[in-house]
Amino acid sequence: MDHFQYNNGTLRCEGVAVSDIVAAHGTPLYIYSARTFQDHFGRLRDAFAELDPVICYSVKSCHNLHILRILKGSGSSFDIVSGGELSRVLEIGGDPSRVVFAGVGKTDDEIRRAIEVGIGWFNVESEQELMRIDRIASEVKKPATCALRVNPDVDPKTHRYTTTGKKETKFGVDVDRARRVFAEFGTSDYVSLSAIHIHIGSPVNTIDPYVQSTTRAVELIDALRNDGHEINALNIGGGFGAHYEGDEAPPAKDYAEAVIPILRDKSLRLLLEPGRSISANAGVLIGRTIFTKSGGDKQFLITDAAMTELIRPALYEAYHFTWPVSPGEDFEPENRRSDLSMAGCQLMDVVGPVCESGDFLAKNRMLPPMERGDLLAVFSAGAYAGVMGSRYNSRPLAAEVLVEGDTFRLIRRRETYDDMVGCERL
Numbered sequence: 001m002d003h004f005q006y007n008n009g010t011l012r013c014e015g016v017a018v019s020d021i022v023a024a025h026g027t028p029l030y031i032y033s034a035r036t037f038q039d040h041f042g043r044l045r046d047a048f049a050e051l052d053p054v055i056c057y058s059v060k061s062c063h064n065l066h067i068l069r070i071l072k073g074s075g076s077s078f079d080i081v082s083g084g085e086l087s088r089v090l091e092i093g094g095d096p097s098r099v100v101f102a103g104v105g106k107t108d109d110e111i112r113r114a115i116e117v118g119i120g121w122f123n124v125e126s127e128q129e130l131m132r133i134d135r136i137a138s139e140v141k142k143p144a145t146c147a148l149r150v151n152p153d154v155d156p157k158t159h160r161y162t163t164t165g166k167k168e169t170k171f172g173v174d175v176d177r178a179r180r181v182f183a184e185f186g187t188s189d190y191v192s193l194s195a196i197h198i199h200i201g202s203p204v205n206t207i208d209p210y211v212q213s214t215t216r217a218v219e220l221i222d223a224l225r226n227d228g229h230e231i232n233a234l235n236i237g238g239g240f241g242a243h244y245e246g247d248e249a250p251p252a253k254d255y256a257e258a259v260i261p262i263l264r265d266k267s268l269r270l271l272l273e274p275g276r277s278i279s280a281n282a283g284v285l286i287g288r289t290i291f292t293k294s295g296g297d298k299q300f301l302i303t304d305a306a307m308t309e310l311i312r313p314a315l316y317e318a319y320h321f322t323w324p325v326s327p328g329e330d331f332e333p334e335n336r337r338s339d340l341s342m343a344g345c346q347l348m349d350v351v352g353p354v355c356e357s358g359d360f361l362a363k364n365r366m367l368p369p370m371e372r373g374d375l376l377a378v379f380s381a382g383a384y385a386g387v388m389g390s391r392y393n394s395r396p397l398a399a400e401v402l403v404e405g406d407t408f409r410l411i412r413r414r415e416t417y418d419d420m421v422g423c424e425r426l
């Protein structure tokens with residue numbers, strides 16, 4: 001699952017004690033394991049190898065340049081959703097011709113830049129967007145390859161805020177409308193509308209929604225080909241599960257074994273956009289206990305890590321396993337499930353110092369005794385954690401450290417108060 005394990009009563013990342021990293025870089029702190037990124041990417045790559053897919057790691061899930069470099073080194077390409085993410089990919093020398101550019105609201109400047117650098121595929125979400133791309137491509141006099149994002153109307157059975165492939169969504173167009181879009185916009189001097197893109201939501205911890213959505217996409221492609229359109233690629237999106245409680249995500253090979261037979265012999269280039277299945281388990285967030293206090297019947301553990309470092313619990317009531325960094329041998333956790341309780345544990349809410357009742361990292365958890373100064377680890381915080389970090393309450397963005405074997409290095413320095421006001425000194 002990952003390379004964060006307890007040994008002799010203390011948490012280690014690969015070959016390094018987490019407490020040593022904190023001694024060097026303080027808290028709140030994100031710690032990433034390079035090997036975990038590589039392992040998860042490698043599993044997807046190997047599972048889908050028969051179809052030789054273009055695997056476009058979803059930059060939005062964890063965008064640090066050093067991590068993008070590691071994934072590029074493993075053979076990954078990238079899925080981007082903004083001009084900012086395009087800059088990151090270009091900065092690490094990523095090949096734009098293998099990059100997919102998604103998002104419902106691309107601006108003219110973003111479209112122009114992407115065409116100029118030779119983006120691989122625009123994932124197009126509406127007729128208006130297609131017309132803008134066509135217009136800008138003809139001004140720039142460079143071709144643009146597009147995949148139409150289609151909603152297969154499949155329920156991924158995940159949180160309503162991260163369900164995207166149903167009919168009622170701001171994303172993509174439905175299947176019937178897709179045929180009309182191809183009929184109307186399928187041919188142009190500069191735009192090649194030659195691919196279909198689907199993304200049903202995330203995290204999707206069952207295989208069946210992928211089988212249903214891929215089947216529907218292939219049926220649509222067959223119909224479009226019958227209508228005379230040349231379709232040469234299918235992007236099945238991301239959303240593959242990650243381990244938050246320990247074992248809930250199906251292995252990459254299970255997704256692949258179900259999807260490959262639907263695509264075999266279809267003469268389609270397969271693209272994937274995995275984010276969290278690669279990054280979620282590759283990071284932890286470390287906070288330090290500031291105070292403990294009671295309020296009514298509740299016990300609170302107040303740490304210097306907050307919703308500003310990990311907003312998923314506040315946003316989606318997401319579960320993240322939370323445990324002391326050095327609980328001692330008696331409290332080495334047996335698993336990462338929400339109902340984990342060991343003799344001597346106490347019911348607590350883990351909260352941050354931000355002035356919001358929604359500022360919590362964990363609620364109603366049985367935790368070992370904790371005192372002021374003790375470190376706490378919030379697991380599976382590699383995806384949608386640091387990237388969603390905010391400066392709310394004028395809290396500087398936290399530092400990030402990458403562990404590679406027995407060594408660790410800073411990959412994002414902690415912001416200073418000066419950094420925070422720098423753009424306002426006008």
Ligand SMILES: Cc1ncc(COP(=O)(O)O)c(C=O)c1O
Pocket residue numbers: 058061079102199201202203237238239240273274275276277383
């Ligand atoms: C179009 C698209 N592709 C890929 C992803 C990555 O999802 P995940 O990180 O769950 O794999 C997302 C997530 O929002 C998305 O919207």
